[in-house]
Amino acid sequence: MLFNESVMMALKALIANKLRSILTMLGIIIGVGAVIAMVSIGMGVRKNVQDSIASLGSNMLIVQAGAPRVNGVRQAAGSGENLKLDDSDAIKKKIKNIDYVAPSVQKSYQVVNGNQNWNTTVYGITSEYMAIRSLTVNSGSFLTENDITTRARVAVIGATVASNLFGSTNPVGKNIRINNDPYKIIGVLENKGQSAMGQDQDDCVLIPVTTAMERLMALTSIRTINVQVSSAEKIDQVQSEIETLLRQRHRIENPVNDDFQVRNLTSIMETMTSTTTMITMLLGSIAAISLIVGGIGIMNIMMVSVTERTREIGIRKALGATFNNVMMQFLIESIVVSVIGGLIGIVVGCASAMAISKFGGFNTVITLEPILLSFFFSVGIGLFFGIYPARKAAKLDPIEALRYE
Amino acid sequence: MTIDLEGIKKIYQIGTQEVAALNGIDLHIKQGEFAALMGPSGSGKSTLMNILGCLDRPTVGSYKLDGKEVAYLGDDDLAKTRNKKIGFVFQNFNLLSRISALDNVALPLVYAGKSRRERAERAYHFLKAVGLDTRANHQPNELSGGQRQRVAIARALVNDPSIIMADEPTGNLDTKSTTEIMKIFIDLHEQGKTIILVTHEPEIAACASRQLLVRDGVITRDAGRGEKMDVV
Numbered sequence: 001m002l003f004n005e006s007v008m009m010a011l012k013a014l015i016a017n018k019l020r021s022i023l024t025m026l027g028i029i030i031g032v033g034a035v036i037a038m039v040s041i042g043m044g045v046r047k048n049v050q051d052s053i054a055s056l057g058s059n060m061l062i063v064q065a066g067a068p069r070v071n072g073v074r075q076a077a078g079s080g081e082n083l084k085l086d087d088s089d090a091i092k093k094k095i096k097n098i099d100y101v102a103p104s105v106q107k108s109y110q111v112v113n114g115n116q117n118w119n120t121t122v123y124g125i126t127s128e129y130m131a132i133r134s135l136t137v138n139s140g141s142f143l144t145e146n147d148i149t150t151r152a153r154v155a156v157i158g159a160t161v162a163s164n165l166f167g168s169t170n171p172v173g174k175n176i177r178i179n180n181d182p183y184k185i186i187g188v189l190e191n192k193g194q195s196a197m198g199q200d201q202d203d204c205v206l207i208p209v210t211t212a213m214e215r216l217m218a219l220t221s222i223r224t225i226n227v228q229v230s231s232a233e234k235i236d237q238v239q240s241e242i243e244t245l246l247r248q249r250h251r252i253e254n255p256v257n258d259d260f261q262v263r264n265l266t267s268i269m270e271t272m273t274s275t276t277t278m279i280t281m282l283l284g285s286i287a288a289i290s291l292i293v294g295g296i297g298i299m300n301i302m303m304v305s306v307t308e309r310t311r312e313i314g315i316r317k318a319l320g321a322t323f324n325n326v327m328m329q330f331l332i333e334s335i336v337v338s339v340i341g342g343l344i345g346i347v348v349g350c351a352s353a354m355a356i357s358k359f360g361g362f363n364t365v366i367t368l369e370p371i372l373l374s375f376f377f378s379v380g381i382g383l384f385f386g387i388y389p390a391r392k393a394a395k396l397d398p399i400e401a402l403r404y405e
Numbered sequence: 406m407t408i409d410l411e412g413i414k415k416i417y418q419i420g421t422q423e424v425a426a427l428n429g430i431d432l433h434i435k436q437g438e439f440a441a442l443m444g445p446s447g448s449g450k451s452t453l454m455n456i457l458g459c460l461d462r463p464t465v466g467s468y469k470l471d472g473k474e475v476a477y478l479g480d481d482d483l484a485k486t487r488n489k490k491i492g493f494v495f496q497n498f499n500l501l502s503r504i505s506a507l508d509n510v511a512l513p514l515v516y517a518g519k520s521r522r523e524r525a526e527r528a529y530h531f532l533k534a535v536g537l538d539t540r541a542n543h544q545p546n547e548l549s550g551g552q553r554q555r556v557a558i559a560r561a562l563v564n565d566p567s568i569i570m571a572d573e574p575t576g577n578l579d580t581k582s583t584t585e586i587m588k589i590f591i592d593l594h595e596q597g598k599t600i601i602l603v604t605h606e607p608e609i610a611a612c613a614s615r616q617l618l619v620r621d622g623v624i625t626r627d628a629g630r631g632e633k634m635d636v637v
Binding site for chain 2: 005
């Protein structure tokens with residue numbers, strides 16, 4: 001009973017004291033708004049990091065040529081020459097739960113266009129590389145299967161290379177020289193920016209792996225095979241299958257003598273995600289403090305309101321209001337303040353998150369959870385901080401209250 | 406028998422001293438009686454009024470209201486008893502200033518759990534009975550003292566109580582309004598309402614069918630209509 005009445009009474013009381021109600025709500029508005037804005041910034045940071053890790057390829061295994069022993073001296077990792085294109089094909093054919101297999105070689109070259117030159121890394125790759133590294137072509141096209149089999153002298157270049165060699169003109173269709181051989185540019189990659197490790201991902205030239213091995217670098221072995229596993233749960237299983245397969249092919253009995261190594265990016269991803277989650281929590285909890293301060297503001301005003309309206313409480317009790325009736329009236333009043341404040345806070349929070357991403361240069365991601373969480377938190381705060389003043393009102397002795405001036 | 410007080414005492418502890426505000430009150434008020442409660446300040450009449458109005462509990466004694474023992478009910482049960490059986494009229498009106506006269510009159514019905522429509526209908530009916538139906542939507546501060554007290558009387562009547570408790574209802578009113586208000590009480594008495602009126606003015610008390618004088622916590626005189634009682 002009386003619930004609707006109490007809400008109506010609360011609204012009337014709030015309207016009667018407009019300025020005070022708005023100031024009280026302001027605490028909650030700022031609190032909820034800050035939580036939403038801060039968490040959206042945190043989520044934005046997390047998304048940035050996740051994207052940049054995903055751009056290395058998600059669910060990735062990296063098979064690298066091992067460090068060979070030369071007279072007992074271990075050489076640099078990746079300098080071994082036992083990893084062949086055949087190994088890559090074998091992985092592709094024999095192992096399940098794999099989306100893409102992309103063998104690659106890489107080496108630094110001075111790349112020349114007319115009187116411009118640029119030192120960059122040339123990658124010999126296959127067409128799967130594009131999918132595995134989530135690359136997109138800004139203009140032109142990517143390497144095709146045909147380019148690989150024909151060992152075509154074609155290249156796809158990164159944005160950094162394009163701007164250094166060609167300035168603002170479109171390089172597609174032009175030629176560049178790598179190691180004095182001409183390569184026709186068939187595409188320019190979409191700008192990817194820096195990787196999570198600070199590496200410029202646009203500073204690269206991609207050519208067919210066959211061309212790279214046989215025409216440019218004169219190699220018989222490949223350096224890395226990027227393997228994309230179909231799901232995160234399968235990564236460990238696929239990793240050990242690849243290790244077993246390569247040991248068979250390379251006739252290695254003792255894993256200590258492996259001439260390759262298989263690494264995965266999951267652990268990096270996990271570390272990064274947990275770090276950014278912590279940042280988000282930190283930002284959110286700092287903002288939550290302002291929500292609690294807002295709650296104390298509500299309590300403060302409710303205490304004043306109870307004292308001011310002692311006589312009203314006395315009248316209501318004399319006319320038959322029970323403890324619960326009075327308690328409900330004041331509790332609902334503080335909840336109404338926090339609900340309205342919370343709703344306005346949601347609008348303010350979302351608006352400021354958008355403003356931050358538009359003008360502040362931060363990437364923000366607005367998600368439903370912080371909105372719901374901070375809203376219900378603010379309602380809870382209204383309830384919690386409303387209980388004491390409401391109890392105080394409800395416990396007033398009607399005789400004392402009626403006598404109150 | 407509407408009101409049945411038996412050996413009512415109210416003892417306050419002030420420091421180590423015990424002060425008896427009421428010291429053994431026996432009082433029977435019948436249905437339809439119009440009783441005036443008189444007494445100098447400090448006599449205990451306010452305490453008696455509070456106990457009769459179910460706002461307070463006696464220290465010892467028995468209070469039967471409509472045959473039901475109400476002396477030692479809990480706060481909420483007292484509140485419900487007040488809501489159902491007692492209509493209050495106060496010296497300073499005690500209307501809620503922010504709501505209309507109609508809403509003020511309807512307030513006891515809110516706590517009685519009546520529907521919105523029933524509340525409005527009954528409140529309007531009783532406002533009309535005190536001649537203020539044209540003022541239903543005015544707030545108390547737009548009404549004169551006499552009008553405010555009439556709103557308060559309508560509010561006291563709206564839940565059809567057993568007793569009307571009026572505490573110095575004319576104390577803040579001018580002569581003209583006093584006459585109007587007393588006429589309403591006399592009319593209500595003639596309609597068969599039980600009224601208890603606290604006053605210190607003999608002229609007002611003279612309107613009642615029964616006059617009670619409280620002094621030092623006991624009832625010292627119990628007289629009929631028209632008898633002159635010296636309060637001091």
